[in-house]
Amino acid sequence: MTALQSFSGFNSLSASLNLSVRRFATLWRLGRAFVRESHLFDDGAAMTRVARFFASHGARAAPLAAGVPALSQLSRVLENASGALARHPALAETAVRVALAEMDGLFTPYDAARFRTACAAAFPATLAFELTHLSDAPLRSGVAEQTHTARIGDTTVRITLLRADACAELADDLDLALAAARFAERRSAKAREMHPAEWVQRARESVDSMIDLRQRAADQSYLRFRLRDDDRLAVPEVLWDYCNDSVLTTRAIETAALADATALAACGLDQADVVATLIEAFFEMSLGVGLYHAGLDAAGARVSIERDTRGQIVLEADNPMMLFAAHEREFLVGVSHALMEGDHKAAARAHLEHGRPEAHATHHEVRVEATYRREAERFASPHARRNVGVADLFGAIGKAPAEHMFSAAHARIASRAVLLSRSAERIERVAQEIAPDVDVWKIARKVIVRLVADQFSLRSLAVHLAHEATHWPHTLPRLPSLIAKRAAASQRVRGTVCR
Template structure:
């Protein structure tokens, strides 16, 4: 390892150790914030050594924003880092058009001959280590997202350096081990890697286009797989205007309030029904198609962050949302305990879980109680209970998803208040939740569950006699113990 890089590692490791010794129970993540700020200043101070951490000097803002959630609830790390990254315009200065064109040419194989015409001078969007431009390939208007090799290398190098420093600190100090810096930096690295995986993003976009092919409210651009690889993602371009552009929307014969209501309904149905979070339905990046066939539809571009929820996470969010709005805290507690029960002091913890949901249900069970709270508070309440009573890994993931939805719902409510004050976000959200909750017990859904469970029968049925015999033997042993 070069001496200069070793000096940088030593300084970072000592920073972790030093900050861990000033940690107190009341800090609530303050030491993590100080370490993140150290990264920011260290990048500049180490520059003369030629071994600075330029990526971390920008990424420190992400780590600082996420530090509170990471320190108090490490299971929320994925969402905390993703939210903080999404709120940045980009960590690196984007390429200009000529450099972008040259990088695209280098990223594609030599056998793929095509002309990249009408390339936009400035990026449409800049991400963590990527940028998206408008262009044309032949007669096809496209959006091209390029993962910059130099930026990716800097991220990999600097995060590897931070991880090595965290390991050094944990070996040197017991107090540093209590701060869990290795887990903190590793989760940040995993989140960054997931966000810039362009092949996975292209696959998710194709799935989304197939899944929503009959939904007339949403338009999903086609992925052009011939022009995609690990470094480049290419999709057809749909001409759009920003949802916030009242004049542009009106010039196309669309009503802005109707489009806002459509976005709100689609957001809740996508998250709770389909089980997919897409930043294109977030207030900040929402855009509306102005082309003939898709006019008025909200466009979900592939260069926006996307996350898929598991079926049990989606069902939990729907079930607990419905239970809280109906004031049924017992149903919410039952749903919570279905995803994991405490190993010790079970009765004590179950009472606390029910008390937590009772407290939250009182805020949403009536129109009067909901007067001063928004839908974002509902998702915040749904995430708070699994974070407080985290009996299983599933609870951590559910809390993480709920926190992310709460942040997005907060921005959507703010946008609706500014653009369309007459749109009632609560009314739309309640309608969607009631419909999805009723659908969970519909004949169609029960048939789908039956078909899904039937696929496991060939593996379960042959084991059934052995399981019954084992259960009977265990029962006999228990009775024998009692009567001795």
């Protein structure tokens, strides 16, 4: 028995050593590829070629996806974002989210039997229940996860399972890619100019946030509360007793695809009306609430056909979601309205409120205004807007922060605008195919004008005052000392000038 254990331990040590050697060899090849490609190209093509090299060689000897590493789609991520990523690594967040969300899954999904076994292991042992009517095929496969329908007692549910093996593969490949990128940056100045480590780090942060099921459940609960009075959107309830780090469970709503005109008509729904509702909801959610939800991407949108929520767009928890900060939302609303009105000066002022260059301020401010003037000419009249779409408007909003990135806020705004541009492009394409009479521009303009008016309403002023009032107890006691310091500083400046 002792000899058998020793032999088994020797085999394990040998396998571990072989894996370490293969990882070191892959790290060396990938690091050299980063260096080599950085000297051959000066734009986004360099990172795309490196990503293809990474995908073709593989990070491990026996990954889950038949010899292809977990990030085999990294080249597609970079291609989707074009050469702009080379100049603006901040846009990598959106590029990664879009590319990964559009895939059907990185791994071959579990069959029903393995899914049931994995769920039994993931749920707490103290939670006694029977999982019945489990769907044979997953409804959706995402980043290291898959979603099935089932029944818990008399309740029909959707269960999203995060696969531990897939997560381990993702973490391993991302760690290896980051190590290779840092190796390249140490070896080559040209590679440092490409910022490969920053790219991979942003990719890792995006992947981590996309597979955080507890955060997704919390976001879904917030969204359900926030939209409790909105009769256009249905948000399934999160069943918290059946949620943890590995499992997300919600009530299931019976739905039909937005593109399925026959199913919608059978339920008494007009497809064109549903498309118009989705378009309006998309702009109000993203610009008004400050929330991007993939359930409002027209290509995969689904409509409730249940009696209580019939005709409502269903926002499932297993779809990616992203929250915008208040200043990001206000920038998108204000600049989109300014561009449509041809007021490039207002757009430039909004841009500079989020950061100014430390040197050559006047020169840079002129360039910012020129950029917005060029973009405003494309949207300032109905005739000019005839050949461009709403997706082009969001693209223009993101272009100036990307070109004149004076602060981290500009980077995040550019990233959000690129994300909305891609979603608006899909919405316009689907609307043209199934409801050509729906005017996307008209709906978008109506929502934007209403949101701009709301920013200057008495209700909005009251909200801002209430927000500022929370800081008064901390600010008011310091006011006398702040005034004294300001007066002393002015006195010193005045004395210096007189001398």
